[in-house]
Amino acid sequence: MSPSTPQLPANYRVILDVVNEFGAGRHATAQEVFMRARERQPRIGFTTVHRGLARLHELGHILKLDIPGEGSAMYEPATDDHAHFRCTACGAVEDVDYACDPATRALLEARHGLAIRQESITFSGLCRSCAATGTPSGAS
Ligand SMILES: [Zn+2]
Ligand SMILES: [Zn+2]
Incomplete structure (x- = not known):
């Protein structure tokens, strides 16, 4: 209601x-x-x-x-649907212009018998400024 x-x-x-x-x-x-x-x-x-x-x-x-x-x-x-990126060095979270295309989604639904309602994709690594400063990963 x-x-x-x-x-x-x-x-x-x-x-x-x-x-x-x-x-x-x-x-x-x-x-x-x-x-x-x-x-x-x-x-x-x-x-x-x-x-x-x-x-x-x-x-x-x-x-x-x-x-x-x-x-x-x-x-x-x-x-609009978009993916995210999280920097493992500074923790920044940015939008990434990516979404699973409808054909791929339909294929996954058919192959696995799913009804996908939502997608959540997060990439990780170094953001632009951390990559530029060559932040060492782990080493100090
Ligand atoms: Zn960063
Ligand atoms: Zn976002």
């Missing part, structure tokens, strides 16, 4: 605005969203922000990322 355009509670609206203002490619954590949301809505609680982010993700208004190696999930505005 969910209407097609659900009326968002005011607090959730604030959370959505904050994520959209961080913008694509920013990948904010719940903590960062909370800090920013509190500037506009001083009475908002962290639990509300957390619940709001989960709900907005369910509704498809924002994307949620669980990046391997990152302790906390990150959020970004709902945009």
